[in-house]
Amino acid sequence: MNAVDSARMLSLMSSADYLAAATLEEADLVLLNTCSIREKADQKIYSDLGTLRRWKQRRPGRLVGVGGCLAQQDGEALRKRAPYVDIVFGTHNIANLPEMVRRAERRLPTLALGMEEEMTHWDVVPYLPAGAVSAMVAIMQGCDNFCAYCVVPLVRGREVSRPAEGILSEVRALTDRGVMEVVLLGQNVNSYGKKEGEIPFPELLRRISAIEGITRIRFITSHPRDLDDRTIRLFEEMETLCPHVHLPLQSGADRVLEAMGRGYTRGEYLARIDALRKVRPGMAFSSDFIVGFPGETEDDFRETLAVMGEIRFDSSFSFRFSSRPGTRAAEMKEKVDPQEAASRLRRLQELQAAHTRERLTAQIGRQVTVLAEGASARDPGTLCGRTACNKTVNFTPGGGEGALRSVLVTGAGTHSLVGEERSSDV
Ligand code: SAH
Ligand code: SF4
Numbered sequence: 001m002n003a004v005d006s007a008r009m010l011s012l013m014s015s016a017d018y019l020a021a022a023t024l025e026e027a028d029l030v031l032l033n034t035c036s037i038r039e040k041a042d043q044k045i046y047s048d049l050g051t052l053r054r055w056k057q058r059r060p061g062r063l064v065g066v067g068g069c070l071a072q073q074d075g076e077a078l079r080k081r082a083p084y085v086d087i088v089f090g091t092h093n094i095a096n097l098p099e100m101v102r103r104a105e106r107r108l109p110t111l112a113l114g115m116e117e118e119m120t121h122w123d124v125v126p127y128l129p130a131g132a133v134s135a136m137v138a139i140m141q142g143c144d145n146f147c148a149y150c151v152v153p154l155v156r157g158r159e160v161s162r163p164a165e166g167i168l169s170e171v172r173a174l175t176d177r178g179v180m181e182v183v184l185l186g187q188n189v190n191s192y193g194k195k196e197g198e199i200p201f202p203e204l205l206r207r208i209s210a211i212e213g214i215t216r217i218r219f220i221t222s223h224p225r226d227l228d229d230r231t232i233r234l235f236e237e238m239e240t241l242c243p244h245v246h247l248p249l250q251s252g253a254d255r256v257l258e259a260m261g262r263g264y265t266r267g268e269y270l271a272r273i274d275a276l277r278k279v280r281p282g283m284a285f286s287s288d289f290i291v292g293f294p295g296e297t298e299d300d301f302r303e304t305l306a307v308m309g310e311i312r313f314d315s316s317f318s319f320r321f322s323s324r325p326g327t328r329a330a331e332m333k334e335k336v337d338p339q340e341a342a343s344r345l346r347r348l349q350e351l352q353a354a355h356t357r358e359r360l361t362a363q364i365g366r367q368v369t370v371l372a373e374g375a376s377a378r379d380p381g382t383l384c385g386r387t388a389c390n391k392t393v394n395f396t397p398g399g400g401e402g403a404l405r406s407v408l409v410t411g412a413g414t415h416s417l418v419g420e421e422r423s424s425d426v
Pocket of ligand 1: 149151186323324
C-alpha cells in the first residue's frame with residue numbers, strides 16, 4: 001500500500017514539474033513515506049531522519065517531508081522530535097503534496113493530518129516505470145477489522161472501497177502501456193464494495209479479467225474469514241486468476257486467534273485451504289505469522305508449527321509481536337518474554353525455510369510460464385520473472401519474444417528457481 005502511495009507521490013510531483021533526483025546529494029527535497037506497522041519500522045525512520053538533519057545542514061534551502069503511517073500516528077510529536085522536518089502529511093493528504101512543497105519553499109511549515117478528506121488521491125495514477133509488465137492497483141483503503149495487535153485501522157482509517165469504474169479505467173490504462181499482470185491491493189479485499197454497495201469482489205475480478213491484455217490477476221490481502229465460496233469457485237473458471245493465495249493465518253491456536261480477534265478458527269482456515277486446493281490442485285499458499293502475541297504459550301506456538309506442517313506454505317512473512325500504541329493488545333498484561341518470542345520466531349522461520357525448499361525443489365524438471373519483468377539483478381545476461389504460482393525464476397533466455405516465456409526449471413535456491421528458456425513442445 002505504501003509502495004502504491006509512493007508511486008502516486010512521484011507522479012504528482014512530476015506533473016508539478018519536479019524532477020526525480022538520482023542521488024541524495026543531488027536532491028533539494030526528500031520525502032519519506034513511512035510505515036508504523038511494527039516498532040522496528042518506526043525506529044528506522046527516526047534514525048533516517050537523523051541522517052537527513054545533517055543532509056539539510058550541508059546546503060541551505062533543502063527540504064524534508066514525512067508522510068504515511070508514522071506521520072499520521074505521531075503527527076505533532078514527530079514535529080517536536082524532529083523540528084527540522086518541513087512537511088508532515090498523513091495517509092489521506094497525498095493529493096495536496098505539490099501544494100505543501102510549494103508552501104515549504106516559502107518557509108511555511110505544513111502539518112496535514114486530516115482523515116476526513118475526500119479520497120482525492122485515488123485517481124492519481126501511480127508512476128509506472130517504462131516497460132513494466134506488472135502493476136499494483138489499490139482497490140480499497142483502511143480497515144474495519146481492528147485485529148487486537150494492529151495499528152492499520154488507526155493510521156489508515158476506516159475501510160473505504162474505491163468505485164469500480166475508477167479501478168477498471170486504471171487497469172485499461174495500464175494495459176495500454178503494456179501491463180499484463182495486476183495485483184489488486186486492500187487490507188481485506190474480500191469485503192470490497194460491501195459498505196458502499198459497489199459490485200462484489202468476484203464481479204470486480206470478472207470485469208478486470210475481461211479487459212483485453214490482462215493475462216494475470218493477483219490480489220492481496222485476503223482475510224480467511226471473508227474469503228467466500230464464490231471467490232473460491234472463480235479459481236476454477238477464471239484462468240487469469242493466478243494459483244497463489246496469500247492468506248494470513250497469524251497463529252495456529254484457536255485461543256490466540258480469538259484473543260487477536262481474527263474471527264476464524266484453525267479448522268475454518270484449513271477448510272478454506274482444502275476448498276482452494278480442490279478447485280486448483282497445486283495452488284501455492286503464503287501466510288503471515290505473529291509469534292509471541294500476549295498470552296501465547298509454548299503449546300499454542302506448537303499448534304502454529306503443526307498447522308504449518310499440515311499446509312506446507314510456499315512462503316511466509318513472520319514477525320515477533322510488536323506492541324502498537326492505541327491497540328487492544330498493547331493493554332494486554334501477559335506479555336511473552338522477548339527472548340522467548342525471538343526463539344519462537346527462529347524456530348518458525350527454520351521450519352518455513354524447510355517447507356520453502358521442499359516446494360521449490362518440487363518444481364525442478366517442470367516446464368513453467370514465466371512473466372519476465374527484466375534482466376536479473378545478479379546476472380544481466382539472464383532474465384528474471386515470476387511463475388503464476390508467484391515463484392521467482394532467473395533464467396537464460398532462449399530466443400523467445402515478449403514477456404511471457406516458457407522455461408524449464410533446472411534448479412532451486414533458497415527463495416527462487418533457476419531455469420532455461422525452452423519452447424514447451426521440445
Ligand atoms: N490486512 C492484512 C495484514 C496487513 S499488516 C491481514 O489482515 O492479513 C501485515 C502483517 O503484519 C500482518 O498480517 C501481521 O502478520 C503483521 N503485523 C501487523 N501488526 C503487527 C504487530 N503489532 N506486531 C507484529 N506483527 C504485526
Ligand atoms: Fe490489521 Fe487485521 Fe485489518 Fe489486517 S485485517 S489490516 S491485520 S486490522
